[in-house]
Amino acid sequence: MTKELTYLNYLKQDRLPTQWCPGCGNGIILKLACQAMEKLKIVKKGTVMVSGIGCSGRSAGFFDLDSVHTAHGRALPVAEGIKLAKEELNVMVISGDGDLFGIGGNHLLHASRRDTDITVICISNAIYGMTGGQCSPTTEVTSKTLTTPRGNVDSPINVQALVTAHNCFYARSTTFHYNHAMKCIFEALQHKGFSFVEIKSQCITNDGRRRGFKNSYEMLMSYKETYRINNSTNKLEHNEIGIIR
Amino acid sequence: MTKSLLQGNQAIALAAVKAGLNFYAGYPITPASEILHELVNKKTVKVLQMEDEIASINAIIGSSLAGAKSMTATSGPGFSLMQESIGLAHMMEIPLVIVNVQRVGPSTGMPTFPAQGDMLQCKYGSHGDYFPIVFYPNSVAELYEFTFNAFNAAEESLSPVILLSDSYVGHLYETIEESDYPISNRTLAPLGTSNRHFTGLTHEDSKPVTSDPEVHKKLIKRLETKQKKVSRKYNDYEYIENKNSKILLIAYGALSRAAYDLKDDYAIYRPVRIFPIVEKLIEIAKDYEEIVVIEMNTGQYVNEVERLLHRQINFIPILGGKIDLNEIWTKLRKIKKKR
Numbered sequence: 001m002t003k004e005l006t007y008l009n010y011l012k013q014d015r016l017p018t019q020w021c022p023g024c025g026n027g028i029i030l031k032l033a034c035q036a037m038e039k040l041k042i043v044k045k046g047t048v049m050v051s052g053i054g055c056s057g058r059s060a061g062f063f064d065l066d067s068v069h070t071a072h073g074r075a076l077p078v079a080e081g082i083k084l085a086k087e088e089l090n091v092m093v094i095s096g097d098g099d100l101f102g103i104g105g106n107h108l109l110h111a112s113r114r115d116t117d118i119t120v121i122c123i124s125n126a127i128y129g130m131t132g133g134q135c136s137p138t139t140e141v142t143s144k145t146l147t148t149p150r151g152n153v154d155s156p157i158n159v160q161a162l163v164t165a166h167n168c169f170y171a172r173s174t175t176f177h178y179n180h181a182m183k184c185i186f187e188a189l190q191h192k193g194f195s196f197v198e199i200k201s202q203c204i205t206n207d208g209r210r211r212g213f214k215n216s217y218e219m220l221m222s223y224k225e226t227y228r229i230n231n232s233t234n235k236l237e238h239n240e241i242g243i244i245r
Numbered sequence: 246m247t248k249s250l251l252q253g254n255q256a257i258a259l260a261a262v263k264a265g266l267n268f269y270a271g272y273p274i275t276p277a278s279e280i281l282h283e284l285v286n287k288k289t290v291k292v293l294q295m296e297d298e299i300a301s302i303n304a305i306i307g308s309s310l311a312g313a314k315s316m317t318a319t320s321g322p323g324f325s326l327m328q329e330s331i332g333l334a335h336m337m338e339i340p341l342v343i344v345n346v347q348r349v350g351p352s353t354g355m356p357t358f359p360a361q362g363d364m365l366q367c368k369y370g371s372h373g374d375y376f377p378i379v380f381y382p383n384s385v386a387e388l389y390e391f392t393f394n395a396f397n398a399a400e401e402s403l404s405p406v407i408l409l410s411d412s413y414v415g416h417l418y419e420t421i422e423e424s425d426y427p428i429s430n431r432t433l434a435p436l437g438t439s440n441r442h443f444t445g446l447t448h449e450d451s452k453p454v455t456s457d458p459e460v461h462k463k464l465i466k467r468l469e470t471k472q473k474k475v476s477r478k479y480n481d482y483e484y485i486e487n488k489n490s491k492i493l494l495i496a497y498g499a500l501s502r503a504a505y506d507l508k509d510d511y512a513i514y515r516p517v518r519i520f521p522i523v524e525k526l527i528e529i530a531k532d533y534e535e536i537v538v539i540e541m542n543t544g545q546y547v548n549e550v551e552r553l554l555h556r557q558i559n560f561i562p563i564l565g566g567k568i569d570l571n572e573i574w575t576k577l578r579k580i581k582k583k584r
Binding site for chain 2: 012015044045046047048050058060061063064065066067068069070071074077078079080081082083084085086088089106107109110
């Protein structure tokens with residue numbers, strides 16, 4: 001049993017359990033990141049975790065690594081500064097969709113253009129969870145949130161197009177497709193250059209319950225029904241998950 | 246010792262390299278761009294032209310954490326964009342140097358004309374309480390020297406230090422001696438060596454604590470004490486005594502150069518360490534019946550002086566980027582008549 005849990009070494013175990021709500025997808029992604037790092041035998045010294053602000057922003061503090069919890073939206077330029085100043089470091093970013101595509105959208109555009117060798121894991125839950133459930137850049141059309149009570153009218157941001165426009169590594173997965181998500185992070189970590197993994201994740205507290213889901217299990221099942229894996233394409237449809245190199 | 250004819254902005258760049266600058270991130274802006282131009286040619290400095298000033302300051306926060314001595318330079322509009330992250334750097338205790346070559350504002354204002362409108366922004370621009378160290382030299386030689394001081398103070402205090410300039414001093418050419426000054430080394434271990442957590446949240450022993458007022462009080466008190474202690478090493482000011490005058494003029498930066506012409510009739514005090522305000526002024530001010538602050542804004546530093554001295558202070562604003570000695574002269578005469 002203890003042997004199976006060696007990935008926990010990547011976490012500050014005295015800080016567990018996390019403060020996230022029951023049913024949150026952030027913990028799944030924390031575990032995914034740890035297991036992918038373990039699989040690659042990444043040494044803790046020499047690895048840096050950076051995060052922005054929001055529920056996902058708290059992730060960095062749980063890792064047993066040197067970690068930086070930056071200002072809202074600024075995880076990418078900080079990570080770039082770290083990587084370019086000390087190139088031997090592995091630099092990873094874990095942050096949310098509001099942080100990376102909303103307030104920090106410009107930095108995503110330019111970090112991918114510069115192709116800085118960092119790995120970004122985006123916890124994409126289509127909501128601003130920490131502030132109570134406002135519409136985010138990835139909220140689907142017609143989706144009801146605190147700030148779109150009659151349904152969202154704006155289309156969600158096309159992250160795939162943004163990241164692949166500069167020929168960077170892009171992968172999409174969900175918290176339901178655990179092994180697939182692991183494969184995405186595993187490959188992203190090995191990729192030289194800017195790599196971006198978008199993991200669709202559930203927020204039952206401030207998103208799912210407003211959209212009629214009873215619990216996060218139902219949300220996970222909706223990922224199962226919606227998404228199918230396609231690993232042999234260079235353009236993912238909106239209901240597909242996969243890896244584009 | 247080499248003597249060279251340098252522009253103010255160039256002097257900052259050259260001194261920064263000598264003070265150990267490894268990493269620079271910036272965004273073009275009049276009148277600070279020459280610093281970026283000068284640094285791209287330096288082999289020992291990694292230079293990044295970022296997408297905006299927010300990215301610039303955050304990139305140097307990252308590089309500084311990674312162990313590189315880091316700097317950025319900008320002017321008012323860019324400095325406004327940087328404010329949030331300046332607060333972050335104070336909270337995370339990261340040594341940085343931020344150069345602000347001031348121009349006329351608000352907004353785009355008059356980009357090529359000098360102003361001193363960012364004085365309070367240096368101290369109060371970011372939200373919350375923080376205690377920045379700010380220098381404002383008034384010549385090319387001083388810009389050169391205080392770039393060293395800014396880097397040293399940043400390393401000693403583990404905080405972002407602001408080096409103010411203005412488009413007049415920044416674009417001024419003067420012959421200076423390129424001397425070497427002592428350099429303070431990095432004490433903060435670079436990233437990738439431990440399991441520290443750097444956060445903008447209120448924290449204790451690298452753990453976020455967001456519901457204990459005592460922890461926050463302790464943190465702010467510690468930051469204040471630390472900043473005051475380091476700033477004491479840099480009590481820089483210039484005082485030109487005038488026993489025949491009952492009036493003390495206070496001016497700094499570009500404007501203080503004009504004020505020198507009034508030294509036969511008035512005493513002159515010029516702060517170089519703008520914040521924390523040099524307390525020596527209390528002692529100096531005792532000898533004068535009237536104090537007149539002249540600055541290129543509608544009254545910023547005068548408030549700080551008033552707060553320090555607890556007395557009525559006269560004020561002369563010089564607006565629009567033009568320093569006219571006649572204007573100062575006339576306004577000073579009015580103050581004299583009133584007495």
